[in-house]
Amino acid sequence: MQWMIEIYRSAMFKKVVMAVTGLMLFGFVIGHVAGNLKIYQGKYVDGIHQGEYKLDVYAEGLRELGAPVLGHGQALWIARIGLLLAVALHIWSAYQLTLVNRRGRPQAYQKVTPQASTYASRTMRWGGVIILFFIVYHILHLTTGSVHQSFEAGQVFHNVVRGFSNPLVSGFYILANLALGLHLYHGIWSLFQSLGLNGQRFNDLRHKIAVAFALIISLTNISFPVAVLTGVVHL
């Protein structure tokens, strides 16, 4: 068991935890964004769901995942617990590594001129905090509805459009997703490094993959409030 204690103590291992949980959360974000695109598909025009918003049906369908082995909503809860665990570990390793890094540079320079680091890489810590606040708000806003002015359970499309009609709310979503984009850009690239996923031919591609995903995810997410505010998507 000695070796497990050793890796638990190791900062390199915490980077691995950071990368693996980051990858999980990244996977979730992709799925989440892809599902959200249903907002642009409007209502079913025929069939059993005729007249219902496709987004609402999709959201309800998520609760049926795993049936008949799992009961209603169980798969969703398993996923939620998994994600919560991933978030917790992601934050824990970030906190631990921050302590290590403070120890690594106990006294600051009078003058520092960054040479290669990016705005994204330097803002991972505070960007992460902003994203955490956003996630909490997002859940209270569109999952539980606690901070939503006209929340109706199950009426996802309605909740989204009503929620985003408030420019302040939309503004915060846009801001948070810009932060998410930066966080993802450095995070995706960085996880290749931390997990040792490199190779002569692959190296250049890593940055491109990171840029592409960060852009796709944050722009798509930003498009929702914009679409509501501009009236492209409406009730």
Next chain:
Amino acid sequence: MVLDAKIPSGSIATVWDEHRFQMKLVNPANKRKFDIIIVGTGLAGASAAATMAELGYNVKAFCFQDSPRRAHSIAAQGGINAAKNYQNDGDSIYRLFYDTVKGGDYRSREANVYRLAEVSVNIIDQCAAQGVPFAREYGGLLDNRSFGGAQVSRTFYARGQTGQQLLLGAYQALARQIEAGKVTMYPRTEMLDVVNIDGHARGIVTRNLVDGKIETHAGDAVVLATGGYGNVFYLSTNAMGSNVTAAWRAYRRGAFFANPCYTQIHPTCIPVSGEYQSKLTLMSESLRNDGRIWVPEKAGDSRAPNQIPESERDYYLERKYPSFGNLVPRDVASRNAKEVCDQGRGVGPGGLGVYLDFADAIARLGKDTVSARYGNLFEMYEKITGEDPYEVPMRIYPAVHYTMGGLWVDYHLMTTVPGLYAIGEANFSDHGANRLGASALMQGLADGYFILPYTIGDYLAKRMGDKVTTEHPAFAKVQAEVEQRIASLLAINGNRTVDSFHRELGKIMWEHCGMARNKEGLEKAIQLIGDLRQQYWSDVRVLGQSGNVNQDLEKAGRVADFLELAELMCRDALHREESCGGHFRTEHQTPEGEAKRDDENFSYVGAWQHGDGKATLHKEDLDFEYVKLTQRSYK
């Protein structure tokens, strides 16, 4: 005193083998009872420390740098020779031996050189096994190149950083022994004296360069691997910290100093750009393969090089030595550069430089080929001078590079003080009056890995049970002397900086004891050095205290020793009424201006013994049984 090198009798090809059998061995269980002090952790010191620790001895290793990895061996560029004959081009141990003795202008000991050539092959094996990333062929086997005008390709290399890679190999071997607890490493620690008890070296006195503590260390043998003394010239290609102090203190405690006047001057260095210059940078000699050396025909021609038409240029090496041209040996190329500069035809700031022109090579081979061969050197040159050698000819000038002289040692690498050994550049042993390219690394590692660890056992085996500790009064006495010396340096509080004295000493040495020497100049130099030394001890200014980091104090002690060594070098150069290798006396040259040896009268090692009034010369005659003595000619 008759200097006995203790060369075992027998055929040169088998004598080392036979001798290894004859030498006494220390029982493996007894090795851990011996403490060995090794000063200096360059190629020789680090390899010796690692090897002796592997054998089971307790080793204390010292270096003045912050880490053993910084020793100046690291700066060697070219490569390391070994008689592997991997290229099947006719190389052999005997040929490497022969070339080295000949290259040393017949002033080295045959038996030592043969042994060096013999173990050269083991060095490559050892280094390859350590993971040294030598250059490889596509088949995965080792690549070789021909170096320094050798007729065979026997030089192993790791790009232009062979010294670095070999040193890191030895450093890593040393690190392994430090981890194993067999070596105690003392970085940032400078040796300031040797302690002899009953005629045997039994320890050293050191100064901790961080907290200034003067400490004593006792051992059963003391090994000096402290490098050369080229910095006596102030400007040289040596590292700023390279110094003679350890060797000089040993000399003052009874070790003889051999051939101090043999200095190697390297022809292709970047010239001095101003008074503030602190050191000189060497560029690989390989540049002379394609570059053409010239100066303006007329003295005082200040036109830009490309403004000077072909007809008004003097390609003096090609003119004087039609068959060798720009590839004449180092000393000939250096001397000729000085000669044309003395005629007022030198180029660049202060007129101390000659052109090394690649215009023809670029026209003939294309810029790409030239860049593939010399790209990194051109870059280095541009970094330092700000000039682009593809457009403007390089300027080069000779600089002091290596010192062949050093502490006299016998076949066992032991100095005249029993128990005190000298290895690597610190001793005088293998290069005679001139060192061949790619042989310094070979000698350092041969001494450290394969020679000293055997020969030291023969001494130690006879000294079982004779232990001393630093409690012995001799330690306190030497320690007090060291402290006194430091105190007097700090007490002078004069008007001149240490560097200003060092710079002045360098100028005297370069002028009178540099590339070309003569009686008059040397006598004058001895006078000047004596005056300067006197002035030093009354007017130097060293600030701060001894109790913490004090780099000026470190320098002050070293320069004080250089001021003494310089005089000995001049005396040695004055007494050697011949020209040989790195020692050129203008009185002794052939009508063509070639060095003229006097084998009749000077075929000996001149070893100096310290005395209160004056040093005494002792001679070790050199017998040549295998190599035929010839006079060089490069016409």
Next chain:
Amino acid sequence: MDLKLHVWRQKDASDPGSMVEYQAKDVSPDMSFLEMLDVVNESLVQKGEEPIAFDHDCREGICGACGMMINGVAHGPQRGTTTCQLHMRHFNDGDVVYIEPWRSGAFPVLKDLMVDRGAFDRIIQAGGYISVNTGSAPDANEIPVPKQAADTAFEAAACIGCGACVAQCPNGAAQLFTSAKVSHLGLMPQGQPERWRRVRGMVAQMEEEAFGSCSNHLECEAVCPKEISVDFIARMNRDYIKATFKGDDS
């Protein structure tokens, strides 16, 4: 040219230290940065002030002794260049230059611009070698080394151990240094028997010293005077992950 210098002065490890202003007058563009400091130091001694202490030795960019933060960049503004090889022609008359020592928890300041980099030696001692006793080596050509492997190993082995990577890293991390040695030896066939043990040992020692961890900022690569690639960091991470799960049997 004339320069205004702000130099970190600190008497010894226990002194808090502070920035002190100096004038560097009549600086020649052909001087190296350290020669400029030599001149300042000579004038300080003339005035009876203690000279600025800094580590330096070979002054040709290979020993790794020198190094200081120059205007917030390790080894100064020129890429792929050590402080000793940086020349004053890269500065202009009237420039203000901040000069500070390397800063990391693992590099305590000894005096002025001089720091203790012993942590690097201890990392090497924790496995940065191939265990081969003198005399026990097979013939050098017995084990062929693919040219590509030897060349890449060389690029990693070119590290001079100056510490610029640590100094520039916002976390004061030593990943580039450690990975360079792990990779050099891990790429050579001779280094295979100890490959996994080595990476575990060296990483453990690196973490024991007060270095930070790697956030993949790439600052290290940008200031490395030997331009060593961060690819070696990824390579070390890979080896470390493998080694962690392999255990001692391999």
